[in-house]
Amino acid sequence: MNNKMIYADTFHLTTGDFDQYLRLKPYTIFNFFQEVAGIHAAQLKLGFDEMMQKNRAWILLRSKYIILKQPEPSSKVIVETWPLPAHKVEYRREFRITDINHNLLVKGTSTWCIVDVATKRISRDHLVFNGEYYLESNFDENLEQLPNIDLKQEMWISKHQVRASDIDRYQHMNNAKYSEIVFDALNLSAHEVIKQVQINFINEVKLNETLEIYKTNIENNYYIVGRVKEKVSFRAFIKTNIIES
Numbered sequence: 001m002n003n004k005m006i007y008a009d010t011f012h013l014t015t016g017d018f019d020q021y022l023r024l025k026p027y028t029i030f031n032f033f034q035e036v037a038g039i040h041a042a043q044l045k046l047g048f049d050e051m052m053q054k055n056r057a058w059i060l061l062r063s064k065y066i067i068l069k070q071p072e073p074s075s076k077v078i079v080e081t082w083p084l085p086a087h088k089v090e091y092r093r094e095f096r097i098t099d100i101n102h103n104l105l106v107k108g109t110s111t112w113c114i115v116d117v118a119t120k121r122i123s124r125d126h127l128v129f130n131g132e133y134y135l136e137s138n139f140d141e142n143l144e145q146l147p148n149i150d151l152k153q154e155m156w157i158s159k160h161q162v163r164a165s166d167i168d169r170y171q172h173m174n175n176a177k178y179s180e181i182v183f184d185a186l187n188l189s190a191h192e193v194i195k196q197v198q199i200n201f202i203n204e205v206k207l208n209e210t211l212e213i214y215k216t217n218i219e220n221n222y223y224i225v226g227r228v229k230e231k232v233s234f235r236a237f238i239k240t241n242i243i244e245s
Helices: 026-043 048-053 177-186
Strands: 007-012 056-067 076-083 091-099 104-116 156-161 192-201 210-218 221-228 231-242
Touching: 007 026, 026 048, 026 056, 026 076, 026 091, 026 104, 026 177, 026 192, 048 056, 156 177, 177 192, 177 210, 177 221, 177 231
Parallel strands: none
Antiparallel strands: 007 076, 056 104, 056 192, 076 091, 091 104, 156 210, 192 231, 210 221, 221 231
């Protein structure tokens, strides 16, 4: 595995990485994912700067994780990532979070595409990573579209105006920031624990735009949708477990 395209980094967890019940926040997990993905892409000569020189950019389409075990506060975790071979115009990247003894805590996956910066259209250039693929998949199935929920007024719960602190270097809302909106929308009790999160990114959101947030819950399966005016910006699916008090 040492000669294959897999990257690992160690992070020291702080109190800000956990919620009020000492559980990892979705933002923490998705932020770790994007950090190691960016570093690894740069190591493979396909990072932000290299892509921009070709007038191209990586765009995250869908991302998902399942949490198997909560880490201890103030502990260290190892975050690993590796790309899988492309399928048509989509590029899959896997993630894994373990403790320092390599016990699995979180497994995740993501789907990316390459966009022409000038036209904002998906590039059909076939990109091949220069290295040997590590072919392990965290999930048998590919990340698919989430159902198109019929939004009703009673599902509306809040709005979020995009601030400067939400914006990344592509001048739109950072991918990990969507998970903060999702987490706030859930507003879970101490007895309800996140098991799985998937976010599908549909249309970019820019500075000062306002997201209208809708939520529905079907047997601890939550669907959360954010839209700007009449255009859906993201869809999220969250599965939770109820624990004994």
